[in-house]
Amino acid sequence: MNLWKSGKLDLDGMISHRIALDEINLGFENCETRGIRTVVEVAST
Numbered sequence: 589m590n591l592w593k594s595g596k597l598d599l600d601g602m603i604s605h606r607i608a609l610d611e612i613n614l615g616f617e618n619c620e621t622r623g624i625r626t627v628v629e630v631a632s633t
Contacts, residue, residue, distance in 0.1 A: 603627050 591597035604624040607615045608631070615626045 592599055602625050604622075605615070605618050605626040606629055607618075607626060609628055612628060615628055618626050
């Protein structure tokens with residue numbers, strides 16, 4: 589956490605895809621074929 593907070597670790601650069609929760613099947617497919625790291629975003633209501 590300290591590396592990330594200090595800007596020495598670029599976590600956003602490690603994310604290959606961002607998907608909505610209703611696209612979870614696409615997320616799994618990406619992990620198997622071309623995704624490095626997929627983040628599932630859950631919208632707050």
